[in-house]
Amino acid sequence: MLCQVCKVNEATVRYTEIINNSVTEIHLCEKCAQFEDKTIGSEISFSGMFAASDQGDETGVTEADAAQKCSACGHSLGDISTEGRVGCAECYAALARQLAPLIKKVHGASQHVGKVPSAEGEGIKVRTELLRYRGQLRNAIEVENYEEAARLRDLIREIEQKMVSG
Amino acid sequence: MSGLIEMIGEKFGRWLAADGPEAEIVFSSRTRLARNLLNMIFATKATPSEQRTVVDIVKNGVEKCPSLGAFNFIDVGTLDQRERHFLMESYAISREMALGEGDKALLLSPDHTLSVMVNEEDHVRIQSLQSGLQLATAWQRTSAIDDELGRNLDFAFSDRWGFLTACPTNVGTGLRASVMLHLPALIMTRKITSVVQTVSKFGCAVRGLHGEGTDRMGDFFQVSNQATLGQEEAALVQSVERIAGELIAQEKRARQILLEENRRQTEDRIGRALGILNNARILGHEETMSLLSALRLGICLGLAAGYSISLVNELMIQVQPAHLEVLAGRELDVVALDSLRADVVQKALSPR
Numbered sequence: 001m002l003c004q005v006c007k008v009n010e011a012t013v014r015y016t017e018i019i020n021n022s023v024t025e026i027h028l029c030e031k032c033a034q035f036e037d038k039t040i041g042s043e044i045s046f047s048g049m050f051a052a053s054d055q056g057d058e059t060g061v062t063e064a065d066a067a068q069k070c071s072a073c074g075h076s077l078g079d080i081s082t083e084g085r086v087g088c089a090e091c092y093a094a095l096a097r098q099l100a101p102l103i104k105k106v107h108g109a110s111q112h113v114g115k116v117p118s119a120e121g122e123g124i125k126v127r128t129e130l131l132r133y134r135g136q137l138r139n140a141i142e143v144e145n146y147e148e149a150a151r152l153r154d155l156i157r158e159i160e161q162k163m164v165s166g
Numbered sequence: 167m168s169g170l171i172e173m174i175g176e177k178f179g180r181w182l183a184a185d186g187p188e189a190e191i192v193f194s195s196r197t198r199l200a201r202n203l204l205n206m207i208f209a210t211k212a213t214p215s216e217q218r219t220v221v222d223i224v225k226n227g228v229e230k231c232p233s234l235g236a237f238n239f240i241d242v243g244t245l246d247q248r249e250r251h252f253l254m255e256s257y258a259i260s261r262e263m264a265l266g267e268g269d270k271a272l273l274l275s276p277d278h279t280l281s282v283m284v285n286e287e288d289h290v291r292i293q294s295l296q297s298g299l300q301l302a303t304a305w306q307r308t309s310a311i312d313d314e315l316g317r318n319l320d321f322a323f324s325d326r327w328g329f330l331t332a333c334p335t336n337v338g339t340g341l342r343a344s345v346m347l348h349l350p351a352l353i354m355t356r357k358i359t360s361v362v363q364t365v366s367k368f369g370c371a372v373r374g375l376h377g378e379g380t381d382r383m384g385d386f387f388q389v390s391n392q393a394t395l396g397q398e399e400a401a402l403v404q405s406v407e408r409i410a411g412e413l414i415a416q417e418k419r420a421r422q423i424l425l426e427e428n429r430r431q432t433e434d435r436i437g438r439a440l441g442i443l444n445n446a447r448i449l450g451h452e453e454t455m456s457l458l459s460a461l462r463l464g465i466c467l468g469l470a471a472g473y474s475i476s477l478v479n480e481l482m483i484q485v486q487p488a489h490l491e492v493l494a495g496r497e498l499d500v501v502a503l504d505s506l507r508a509d510v511v512q513k514a515l516s517p518r
Binding site for chain 2 (some may be wrong): 024075086097107112115
């Protein structure tokens with residue numbers, strides 16, 4: 001997308017301006033951003049990301065999609081687009097298919113790694129570990145690192161056996 | 167209103183002491199975790215009674231956490247506009263919480279370095295503030311509270327998406343790690359755009375003095391991670407630490423240039439700032455921040471003897487509107503605010 005001021009360079013800086021409760025998003029190139037005496041930011045906001053862009057972005061959604069609602073709280077994809085927020089935890093499951101490409105776009109990833117709730121204990125930790133090792137196993141096979149692949153395969157087998165025996 | 171001061175413990179947060187590493191350039195380090203309770207509708211869609219329920223559930227959970235015992239509980243929902251702004255100005259609550267409606271609460275450690283916000287954008291937001299570049303310490307303290315709270319509360323979580331947050335931009339770790347940097351030399355040597363480029367390359371965002379949607383006042387920039395999903399918490403913290411290190415180095419180089427190639431102009435800016443700060447009878451907020459920025463730079467360059475960074479840090483907080491109104495004990499119009507501000511500045515800068 002081109003800079004909204006000079007219309008020459010690629011816009012790499014996006015910042016949000018809030019004046020008297022109205023929010024405007026402005027896209028600038030670095031040069032023009034320099035002359036703007038405002039917040040220099042690369043704000044990524046989730047709202048408005050659902051609008052299908054001119055280039056036929058893969059994240060654009062159909063009208064049918066936009067109307068789809070979360071069964072638990074009634075929040076629709078259209079609501080998420082306007083507010084930039086989901087209504088409840090269930091929205092992530094109910095609207096997973098539509099949210100996935102957008103989450104991937106914002107974070108560059110679609111699988112959580114890191115902390116798990118203390119209350120959940122070992123269960124989730126193990127499942128996340130397994131997912132990670134299986135991914136690594138696939139990669140090892142792809143690059144023909146069979147030694148590594150064998151090590152991972154054994155590790156996975158060990159964990160699975162532990163899960164079964166409880 | 168004085169009740170609020172009693173409620174929040176110390177007058178100035180411990181993190182303003184400017185004793186952390188690189189405190190001359192790094193104003194503060196902050197880590198923030200977003201969490202939501204299982205089976206409860208998210209904060210912005212909740213009815214008043216649902217909000218109250220969340221506050222009660224969290225309060226009960228907090229009572230079972232020994233390390234949160236000394237924290238002060240503040241029922242933010244019952245505070246008036248000015249009191250909320252006071253808390254926001256102290257960095258105890260976010261802008262979002264200060265401006266929001268409904269039942270909200272804050273748990274604040276006596277020295278203001280740790281806090282738990284209830285019913286901000288998410289049900290629970292855990293935050294740690296440290297002086298200087300101390301992201302690792304801030305993260306470790308935040309995580310410890312998360313562990314303890316997590317044993318007594320059920321947080322919404324999925325294997326795939328991680329911790330579920332109101333805004334999908336926070337999903338996964340729910341972790342925002344940020345540093346507030348003072349970069350006057352980069353601005354004066356017109357190198358600030360390269361700062362933005364570098365920061366974006368590292369996957370970080372740049373904001374103003376009070377975070378999202380605020381102006382870049384007083385030559386301060388807040389740098390934080392963009393993504394929260396797909397990397398472990400320690401990796402996210404490290405990435406912000408790395409970018410902070412890079413910016414600190416650039417700012418130091420720029421300060422060297424100021425001393426070597428623009429000494430007289432730099433001395434002039436600082437001299438004028440001291441002159442106005444010490445003699446003006448009326449001081450506007452934005453102007454004061456600009457002058458304090460020059461003073462802060464002056465102290466670091468050895469061109470402003472007799473002042474300390476921690477003094478400037480405290481002044482930055484004190485000259486804000488709600489703080490001045492609390493001091494005066496009443497609402498003030500712009501003229502009165504600007505007059506009191508000049509008095510406060512001069513009192514603080516006068517030799518002890």
